[in-house]
Amino acid sequence: MLFPIALLMAMQAATTPPPAPAGALQPQQTSPTPGTPPSPTVPPAPVAAPPPGQAVVSPPPLGRVFASENGLMFNAIRPDKVADFETVIEKLRAALANSKDPVRNQQGWGWKIFRAAEPGPNGSVLYVFLMDPTVKGADYGVAKILAEAYPTEIMELYRMYTTAFATAGQTLINLNPVPSTPAAPGAPTATAATPPVTPAPAKP
Numbered sequence: 001m002l003f004p005i006a007l008l009m010a011m012q013a014a015t016t017p018p019p020a021p022a023g024a025l026q027p028q029q030t031s032p033t034p035g036t037p038p039s040p041t042v043p044p045a046p047v048a049a050p051p052p053g054q055a056v057v058s059p060p061p062l063g064r065v066f067a068s069e070n071g072l073m074f075n076a077i078r079p080d081k082v083a084d085f086e087t088v089i090e091k092l093r094a095a096l097a098n099s100k101d102p103v104r105n106q107q108g109w110g111w112k113i114f115r116a117a118e119p120g121p122n123g124s125v126l127y128v129f130l131m132d133p134t135v136k137g138a139d140y141g142v143a144k145i146l147a148e149a150y151p152t153e154i155m156e157l158y159r160m161y162t163t164a165f166a167t168a169g170q171t172l173i174n175l176n177p178v179p180s181t182p183a184a185p186g187a188p189t190a191t192a193a194t195p196p197v198t199p200a201p202a203k204p
Contacts, residue, residue, distance in 0.1 A: 063141030
C-alpha cells in the first residue's frame with residue numbers, strides 16, 4: 001500500500017514546475033482576462049495630404065522692393081539696344097497708368113525716368129529710375145509688372161528688356177534724407193538782407 005502512494009507522489013513532483021528563483025522575471029499574461037473585452041488599439045492620426053491635383057507652392061519672393069521713402073535704380077544699356085529698352089519703358093509706363101491695381105497706379109505717379117547725358121560704364125547709355133516717393137512694400141520688378149499687363153507679349157518684352165543691359169542687371173539704391181542740424185542756442189540766424197529804400201524824387 002505504501003508503494004503506490006510513493007509512486008503517485010513521485011509522479012506529481014515530476015509534473016509540477018520548480019519554483020522560480022528569487023529575482024527572476026515572471027512571464028507576462030498576453031491574453032485578455034476572460035470576460036473582459038480587449039482594449040482597442042488607437043492608430044496614429046494620418047497626415048493630411050493635399051487634394052489630388054493641387055501642388056503645394058510657396059509664395060514667390062519679392063523682387064525690387066524699397067525700404068526707404070525714395071529710391072534709385074541705375075540701368076546701363078547697350079547703345080545698340082536703346083530703341084528696344086525705350087520700347088519696353090513705354091510699355092511699362094502704360095502698364096502702370098492703365099492698371100486697375102491702385103498700388104501700381106501709385107507706383108507710376110512717383111516713378112520718374114531719366115537718361116543721362118554722360119556715358120555710362122564701358123560706353124553704355126545710363127538710364128536712371130527715380131522713385132519719389134516709393135510705395136513701401138511694392139514690387140518694382142519691371143518684368144513682373146509687364147507680365148501682369150501683357151501676358152501674351154511678355155516673352156518678347158522680356159527678351160528685349162534683358163538683352164538690352166550692358167552690365168549684370170540693375171543697381172538699386174535706397175535714399176534716406178539727411179536731416180538739417182539745428183542751430184546752437186544763442187547762435188545768430190541768417191536773415192535775408194533787406195534792400196535799401198530809394199526815396200522817390202520830389203515833384204517840381
